[in-house]
Amino acid sequence: MIKVGIVGGTGYTGVELLRLLAQHPQAEVAVITSRSEEGVKVADMYPNLRGHYDGLAFSVPDVATLGSCDVVFFATPHGVAHALAGELLATGTKVIDLSADFRLQDAEEWAKWYGQPHGAPELLPEAVYGLPEVNREAIKQARLIAVAGCYPTATQLGFLPLLEQGLANPATLIADCKSGVSGAGRGASVGSLLCEAGESMKAYSVKGHRHLPEIRQGLRRAAGQDVGLTFVPHLTPMIRGIHATLYATVVNRGVDLQALYEQRYANEPFVDVLPAGSHPETRSVRGANVCRIAVHRPQDGDQVVVLSVIDNLVKGASGQAIQNMNILFGLDERLGLSNVALMP
Amino acid sequence: MIKVGIVGGTGYTGVELLRLLAQHPQAEVAVITSRSEEGVKVADMYPNLRGHYDGLAFSVPDVATLGSCDVVFFATPHGVAHALAGELLATGTKVIDLSADFRLQDAEEWAKWYGQPHGAPELLPEAVYGLPEVNREAIKQARLIAVAGCYPTATQLGFLPLLEQGLANPATLIADCKSGVSGAGRGASVGSLLCEAGESMKAYSVKGHRHLPEIRQGLRRAAGQDVGLTFVPHLTPMIRGIHATLYATVVNRGVDLQALYEQRYANEPFVDVLPAGSHPETRSVRGANVCRIAVHRPQDGDQVVVLSVIDNLVKGASGQAIQNMNILFGLDERLGLSNVALMP
Amino acid sequence: MIKVGIVGGTGYTGVELLRLLAQHPQAEVAVITSRSEEGVKVADMYPNLRGHYDGLAFSVPDVATLGSCDVVFFATPHGVAHALAGELLATGTKVIDLSADFRLQDAEEWAKWYGQPHGAPELLPEAVYGLPEVNREAIKQARLIAVAGCYPTATQLGFLPLLEQGLANPATLIADCKSGVSGAGRGASVGSLLCEAGESMKAYSVKGHRHLPEIRQGLRRAAGQDVGLTFVPHLTPMIRGIHATLYATVVNRGVDLQALYEQRYANEPFVDVLPAGSHPETRSVRGANVCRIAVHRPQDGDQVVVLSVIDNLVKGASGQAIQNMNILFGLDERLGLSNVALMP
Amino acid sequence: MIKVGIVGGTGYTGVELLRLLAQHPQAEVAVITSRSEEGVKVADMYPNLRGHYDGLAFSVPDVATLGSCDVVFFATPHGVAHALAGELLATGTKVIDLSADFRLQDAEEWAKWYGQPHGAPELLPEAVYGLPEVNREAIKQARLIAVAGCYPTATQLGFLPLLEQGLANPATLIADCKSGVSGAGRGASVGSLLCEAGESMKAYSVKGHRHLPEIRQGLRRAAGQDVGLTFVPHLTPMIRGIHATLYATVVNRGVDLQALYEQRYANEPFVDVLPAGSHPETRSVRGANVCRIAVHRPQDGDQVVVLSVIDNLVKGASGQAIQNMNILFGLDERLGLSNVALMP
Known part of the structure; x- marks a missing residue:
């Protein structure tokens, strides 16, 4: 069982990770963080999760706790993963970042478009762009994955x-x-x-x-x-x-x-x-x-x-992040991702 | 594995049955009928099903074929199940009707509201109203279930x-x-x-x-x-x-x-x-x-x-129909029905 | 020509007043206020108004300027009209309040529901409830009208x-x-x-x-x-x-x-x-x-x-406010309010 | 007062003509036709029109009646104007066609795209493409206007x-x-x-x-x-x-x-x-x-x-048709078209 942490779980990509991981047979969410919602149960914030995560509540992000996970997803605004990814990688935890922090290989170009200096340029050489259809082999070996944007x-x-x-x-x-x-x-x-x-x-x-x-x-x-x-x-x-x-x-x-x-x-x-x-x-x-x-x-x-x-929230974010996780951990790439689209 | 037939699969409750049954570990759809779409693949009509039912095509309803199923769902306008249910029951196939044909115990009241005579009043005594929360025990023993409306x-x-x-x-x-x-x-x-x-x-x-x-x-x-x-x-x-x-x-x-x-x-x-x-x-x-x-x-x-x-299409129709099926076949009532609601 | 002022014109009832008054043959908007949008042209904020109010910009609310109008509409959150209505009435300007400030005759009940003391209880005796279908005669004589809610x-x-x-x-x-x-x-x-x-x-x-x-x-x-x-x-x-x-x-x-x-x-x-x-x-x-x-x-x-x-924005707010204005100023009640509903 | 006829008034461009013409000071709708809705009052079909056209009902299209109008709008599927325009023009009535019947100057190209022969190629030389921003002078002289599509x-x-x-x-x-x-x-x-x-x-x-x-x-x-x-x-x-x-x-x-x-x-x-x-x-x-x-x-x-x-229903159809009418009849081009867009 893969022990999963989620940083910044209150947004739409966060709840979507929870929705999809609830159906994943080999992963379980151990930690989910939010500074603003500390102590709130995820199912109180997102009632669609009632009955699926009844014990899980938001906690303040903390490297020690997150570092006990096998993998941590960042579902955060840009800049947050810059600050935390290095420390987490040092604990041996894998990082899958849904934000834009490690998508551009060129730190200066990142700085230009995001209006602030790149916060972790030293990690760029090992950041793998998480679009499995072009990068599957590299993803298998990665420690830090930058999930492709929507x-x-x-x-x-x-x-x-x-x-x-x-x-x-x-x-x-x-x-x-x-x-x-x-x-x-x-x-x-x-x-x-x-x-x-x-x-x-x-x-x-x-x-x-x-x-x-x-x-x-x-x-x-x-x-x-x-x-x-x-x-x-x-x-x-x-x-x-x-x-x-x-x-x-x-x-x-x-x-x-x-x-x-x-x-x-x-x-x-x-x-x-x-x-x-x-x-x-x-x-x-x-x-x-x-x-x-x-x-x-x-x-x-x-x-x-x-x-x-x-x-945009699935293949464009949270589903793709889980697809990356499956590849990274040597699982069947489709695990937890086989549900049928909702139509109508 | 429960062998499932669906009569009238082109409407919204039909495609919803397909969506949900694709995730059901102990049921498989063997037959799906539609007079108007004979020969059309279900995944051509409903592209959300692509990759899930690639061999399945609509066929003309036929008692012999449907009778080879363990259970047949009717996702049809009213009147259709009246005409076919009796014959199917005679072959030993269970019938789960999503239409209104067997919901009212009083054939005359049915006739008044639907503007036509009841087509199978002889089946009413054994029709079980398929609302598990009030009728679970009767459902277990049923041959003919009238799934509650939305x-x-x-x-x-x-x-x-x-x-x-x-x-x-x-x-x-x-x-x-x-x-x-x-x-x-x-x-x-x-x-x-x-x-x-x-x-x-x-x-x-x-x-x-x-x-x-x-x-x-x-x-x-x-x-x-x-x-x-x-x-x-x-x-x-x-x-x-x-x-x-x-x-x-x-x-x-x-x-x-x-x-x-x-x-x-x-x-x-x-x-x-x-x-x-x-x-x-x-x-x-x-x-x-x-x-x-x-x-x-x-x-x-x-x-x-x-x-x-x-x-209305799940607990109000197709999901509830599968819940009834699970009860009827002695399975865990939640089988195939554990997905999380889509929010947002 | 009735000279109109609008306090708090950036919300939906404000822009709706502007939309409707653009078609009113006997009223013109002379002043519109917003503290946050001072200096911004209304047509820059609401491009549907381009070509209709090209000179009009938001200004800071000011009793002297507003007091030069024949009538002032309050399209504000509750509490604002409490603070300004009395001063405006003293200048001879009529006040038509779209907020809830003067709708309840009982100041204590108001305080209970709005969680703050009533700010102008002395004006309540003369406040007329602006629902023309029950109060037309009183509206004709009013100085202060509390337009009925949606x-x-x-x-x-x-x-x-x-x-x-x-x-x-x-x-x-x-x-x-x-x-x-x-x-x-x-x-x-x-x-x-x-x-x-x-x-x-x-x-x-x-x-x-x-x-x-x-x-x-x-x-x-x-x-x-x-x-x-x-x-x-x-x-x-x-x-x-x-x-x-x-x-x-x-x-x-x-x-x-x-x-x-x-x-x-x-x-x-x-x-x-x-x-x-x-x-x-x-x-x-x-x-x-x-x-x-x-x-x-x-x-x-x-x-x-x-x-x-x-x-809710027309007969439930801005249209009704103009209907009240028409009655108050002795005009045909339908003036500026004859447009056909948009369907589809 | 311009006497207006509308052929095919039950669709969206038809009701939109009615909505806009209700506010036009120099035009009135005298005839509106629909084979399928003969005798039905327009306000019964489109309740937004209640109070504006209470006497007007759909009638069967008839050249004599339509020919008594100054101008007839076709708000019809393609092919209908082909059949009727010539007869109407012969009575001296102007024709403003909202359909595609006379938009293409090349009858063969029309036939290719619409899958049927052009029904009135003899009228093409005098058909004026009704996009005022490129064709205003020609519109002034026209008898037959093909309003530009959306x-x-x-x-x-x-x-x-x-x-x-x-x-x-x-x-x-x-x-x-x-x-x-x-x-x-x-x-x-x-x-x-x-x-x-x-x-x-x-x-x-x-x-x-x-x-x-x-x-x-x-x-x-x-x-x-x-x-x-x-x-x-x-x-x-x-x-x-x-x-x-x-x-x-x-x-x-x-x-x-x-x-x-x-x-x-x-x-x-x-x-x-x-x-x-x-x-x-x-x-x-x-x-x-x-x-x-x-x-x-x-x-x-x-x-x-x-x-x-x-x-698409206004500048892309009915509003543009009225703009053409205004030009054609020597009126201010903006007459009846000055309402403000509905936002939100």
């Missing part, structure tokens, strides 16, 4: 087959992404109110979103060269789900894109390439750890359109 | 403790119920369009809804006498969930209602009595087979207000 | 015909009310997030809501005696709208309730009694200053069910 | 300033468009159910949508040359609104795009260019006849991103 997961999985094979012009990539409001977290902000975000659609951060450098870093690795990416995120009036609509110019019209995508992901348990002509819906992945992808070439032109959907 | 489940579970103990005036009961739109099914009707039912609230069928006689029958049984019930259902702009707000006049202000409810459901795995002062949310049961209940007596007056929430 | 408007208009004629038992009234989330205002609170309030239904404040004493006061006046009222508000996953489902026991089954309601409201421009058997939808009043009502007696029993819908 | 309006208004000035590469245009569900009309289809379209996002018709040739035709006219356009529409879980996210490669980075857009639309009453850095929300135009636009050049690169929002 937009970056949907976007990279959608572009990878094209870029890895050099089939698209890497200079003119576009990712038009639509996210449900849970991506903004559980913080009380006016922009996330039902009366502000409901029944409306808008783009945001067109000037530059923090996930842009993360996506670029991943695509660059896949393409083996620099990429030019325009990334426009949109706030969509729904709770869960990311729909990435990806545009690329093919360099060779003769390639069978459907076969390319099917082959690339043939052995991936959590990437589902839909039949030609499909339009994946975000609800088809609601609550499930899967990315569904369809690839189109409208009017048989140069422009490829890839449609890629995930649940 | 409004009836939320309403009966909310009123039962009061009525069984004679603590409320049975003549002035009120059930003000709010349902998500999935209760109306997957049929293409204007009233269920997002543009008609979204961002709006309305009552319907105030004159008389088909669930009224079913609820009355159940409450009468609990009270041991006739009851007067005003039942007003409302269409609520959400997909899943029923919120029943129940009003009753207590005959004795001295009773500890909180203790009464807690004791009544102490051993029920799927009824959760919340702490005093709570307000259950429908999302706390989304996707889960549980009814959460809170009981209030505002301003310490005579009026009791019971708040009872379920997911 | 739940109180829907509930009182629904119960009045019965109570004024002594046709219902006043001791057993029930108001089961459903409100859109905009009723909670524009403050950043976790409970009003799309991810918390969306796709879910819950009751709240069952123990006692601040609108309870206001409704009771109004119903007592109508009935000419004390009333017993159970009031249960619910949060509904939509932006605008209140649906009040009202239950009363009739004392005389022979009365033609449909005729009673039609006659009571025959001359009311903003109360619409629907044909017998109707079920009003909240969307049928979205954005419009109207209350639509239907009255039912299910199964011809003793229990009357009244369905009453309003837009 | 996606085409948002997309063309967003691209025009760039293309008219030759500032973007016309070969690589992308329009990633998101529409509310009302764009699919009021027909009872499974895909538009709240339980299917709610809480989910999907692309559709990526292979080729019927609005593609219409948009291409308009952009070609603006660019003065052929254009290459990838158009991907998405179904968004909201009732009203289109958000077009437009991508183009600039040929000259030195141009001040903000000034370009502001100048292009300086005299347009219904196009609002937002300040630099803005992100328009669809709710800022809900119910209003306006297109709000923002223009971005992320990271100062080659890629321009234009954000363009409209209410």
